[in-house]
Structures are given as structure tokens and as C-alpha cells.
Amino acid sequence: MSRKGEGNLRAFVRTLGCPKNEVDSERFRGVLSRAGYDRAPSPEEADLLLLNTCAFIEPAVRESLDALREAVSWRKRSPGRRLVLAGCLPGRYPPGPGERPEGVDLVAGPGDTASLEAYLGLFPAGRDLLLPEGSLYSRFLKISDGCDNACSYCTIPLIRGPYRGIRPDAIRESADQLVRQGAVEIGLVGQDTGRWSFEGMSLTDLLATLSEEHGDVWWRLYYVHPSHLPPGLLELMTARSNVVPYLDLPIQHASDHVLRRMGRPYTESRLRSLLERVGNCETLIAVRLTVMVGYPGESDRDFQTLLDFLGDFDCIRNLVVFRYYPEEGTREHSQGRELPGPAVVSDRLADVEALSEFFSAEWATRLSGKELKVVVDGPREGHCMYDAPFVDGRCLFDRAVSAPGRLRAEVMDFRGNDILVRPVIEDDSMGELESEPSSPANSGDTSPGEVSCLP
Numbered sequence: 001m002s003r004k005g006e007g008n009l010r011a012f013v014r015t016l017g018c019p020k021n022e023v024d025s026e027r028f029r030g031v032l033s034r035a036g037y038d039r040a041p042s043p044e045e046a047d048l049l050l051l052n053t054c055a056f057i058e059p060a061v062r063e064s065l066d067a068l069r070e071a072v073s074w075r076k077r078s079p080g081r082r083l084v085l086a087g088c089l090p091g092r093y094p095p096g097p098g099e100r101p102e103g104v105d106l107v108a109g110p111g112d113t114a115s116l117e118a119y120l121g122l123f124p125a126g127r128d129l130l131l132p133e134g135s136l137y138s139r140f141l142k143i144s145d146g147c148d149n150a151c152s153y154c155t156i157p158l159i160r161g162p163y164r165g166i167r168p169d170a171i172r173e174s175a176d177q178l179v180r181q182g183a184v185e186i187g188l189v190g191q192d193t194g195r196w197s198f199e200g201m202s203l204t205d206l207l208a209t210l211s212e213e214h215g216d217v218w219w220r221l222y223y224v225h226p227s228h229l230p231p232g233l234l235e236l237m238t239a240r241s242n243v244v245p246y247l248d249l250p251i252q253h254a255s256d257h258v259l260r261r262m263g264r265p266y267t268e269s270r271l272r273s274l275l276e277r278v279g280n281c282e283t284l285i286a287v288r289l290t291v292m293v294g295y296p297g298e299s300d301r302d303f304q305t306l307l308d309f310l311g312d313f314d315c316i317r318n319l320v321v322f323r324y325y326p327e328e329g330t331r332e333h334s335q336g337r338e339l340p341g342p343a344v345v346s347d348r349l350a351d352v353e354a355l356s357e358f359f360s361a362e363w364a365t366r367l368s369g370k371e372l373k374v375v376v377d378g379p380r381e382g383h384c385m386y387d388a389p390f391v392d393g394r395c396l397f398d399r400a401v402s403a404p405g406r407l408r409a410e411v412m413d414f415r416g417n418d419i420l421v422r423p424v425i426e427d428d429s430m431g432e433l434e435s436e437p438s439s440p441a442n443s444g445d446t447s448p449g450e451v452s453c454l455p
């Protein structure tokens, strides 16, 4: 039952969660477009609402349930509306066969475009169209899904299933599509990207191929498990100026005792040598670390080990801290071990956040007076190589930028992890990110005006 030709049917896709879900939403939008749905600017103007949910941890489940309640009431307000519940919430809590939550017309698991195609009466397209909602210029490309690591606290393998790598030809085809659509930065995502390889081709080989085929595009790698850093990756970041010098490492902790409990197969000493290698690279590589505090059995000493470890590395540009939540279905949850008290956990969160602010200030000193290349994410903001779009620090322009793409900008000042910049010129090459310091920060004309740059 194709809806094509039935008039102005419109669909709205709401995405919760991480960039991997963004990629799934782009594919859902592609299916909706093939079925004849135009894009609605808001749910109120839509005939179909697709809610792509997250259920990674308890707060994400709560947010998804709130969004579902809102969506059900949206559906009830006008007859004929259709509601699709998709993503990790039904992936984690699948309804029984033939069952659907009240008010929901279709339930589809994470990235399950096949169910949407069947529901809309379409034949499978083979390769999905990618239709973004936000920036055309910073895009994400999934290279794998699922995970085999079975960390004791994590629900992802339950939701997304076992690891599946995507074939290189399919990845390259999607990359071509994104570049044709105007992407100037492409982030490779997956639950465990570092594990990717295919018939002798390593992830480093894949990145080398992609960055050569699309020399004007910045390539960024996300979510590298510390045990799966691909050989040659740091060297490629040094050698290839469009493979951005950015390493996203979810280390979770640095105490061997906590890491063992978490089921993370590395030690503090291995983490140390990894970060020392990063710090010794010729190119300045910005490291993003995620850590978790409040794990069952995390003692004061364990936590101090984490703080001491973090304090030893000035390559850390973004430090993100999560609180441990006991998640149903995980190994840790089934053991029911005692958690550190709430006040202790709050203090530990605050300590890591303070350290994160310290790193921001350190990088402010490091970048002061430099010129950066910036991908434009909106008229007033973008991001540089050292920060991932939408999750890390932003570059805030001192004036509106009228054209999309990438530009050069002088660093003027800092606000937390954000960098205040003055756009100076369109991007003209993919050369080194930093140039010699130009005019001193905060000097010269900062009067508002418009700067154009090429796509």
C-alpha cells in the first residue's frame, strides 16, 4: 500500500540518543520519502510521526517513555494520524508477537527499515536513501552495528544484538552519497568501530581509502574501544590532513579493580601507554574520554586512581563523565552488588567535571591566538577538528555566516569548552589545521557583518 499520489502526506521523525540513531533516522526518512511522505516541519503538521528512541541507560528510557506518551496524545488529537515507535526502546523491551503499545501503529527495532517498508507497502530498496534532518555538512556513516564485548553494565548488546560489520563497498557507496549531498565532514560510527575489518582490509585501510577518495572531506572516527585501536591509525592521522586528529576513547575507568568488574579487558598500564603514544605523536591529537563513576565496589582509592590517571595527560580535550545506573538484564545488575552512596557519587561526578573544566582552560591557552578551520553547523556556530559536532565544544562566530561549508577563523576568546572565533576567510585547502598566530586575540575589528564561504 504505497501512499504515493495521495496528496500532501507529511512525516516528522524525532530522534533521541546518539549519532548512531541519527543515521538510522536518516534511513527511516529515506523510506518515508520513497513512500511519498514530504517532510513536516513539526509534529503538529505531520500525518505520521516516527519516534526513534534511545534506551541506553535509565534516564534515556525515561526520556523515551515521556516522548512516547506525548506522541500517543499527539496521535489521539486528530483522526488518521499514524505513529511509529522505533529504535532502542522497543529493541530493549520488545512487545510480544502481534502486540503494540496503545496508540502505536507500528513497532520497529533499531534501524529496522524493513518493517517500515513492509508497513508502507514498499519493496525493499536494497540501499537506503540517507536524508538528514540537521546539518548537511556534518554527517555520520555507520560502519557496524551491535557489539560482542558484553561489558557487565551495558544494555547495548541486548538492544542492538551481536557485532555486524558493514561491507566496504556499501560504506563507500554511502560515503559517495553523503558527499554528493554536500557533506564536508563524515563521522564513522558504530558500537565498536575499532573492531571493523573486512577480508584483510583494516579500519585504517578503510579510512585511508575514504580520505583519499574524498580529499576535501574531514573524516572522524568515533567510539574506539581502547582494546581495539587499529594499528596505524595514529600514523594515518599524522600523515593525512583530512583524517582529523581526534580520538574518541570510552575508557570508562582507570582502576584495574573497577575495569575487571566492568569486564573491560585492559589495564591502567595499557591505557597509559596508549595515551603516551598519542601525546608523543608529531600531530596534536585531541582525545575525548568518557568515564563512569559510582560503579559497584568503586572505592575511594579506585576513584583516586582514576583522577590521578586523568591528571597526567594534557592531550585530553573533552572529558565526559556518566553516573553508573544498574540496568536490568545486565550482568552487573544480576549480581546486585552494593553501590557507593548517592552523596559520594555526586562528589565524584563533581570532581571529574571540575577536571573537565580544567582541561578546557588548558586547551584555551593552547589555542589562543591561533587560526582554526571550522565546519559551519549553523549561521552562528560550527566546530573545529578538535571537537565533534553537536557533542563537544563549539566554535561560536562573532557574526552571522551566510554560506555553508568550512571556513577559517581566528580564535578570540573562550567560554567553557566553546571557542569564540572571528571568521576570516573561506576554506581553501585541507592543509595543517593551525597556522602561525595571527593578530592577537581580541584585537581588531569585531563589528558584526556577514562572511561568505564556499560550500
Ligand code: SF4
Residues within 6 Å of the ligand: 147, 148, 149, 150, 151, 154, 155, 156, 157, 191, 192, 225
Ligand atoms: S563495548 Fe560499548 S557497546 Fe559494547 S558492551 Fe561494552 S559498553 Fe556496551
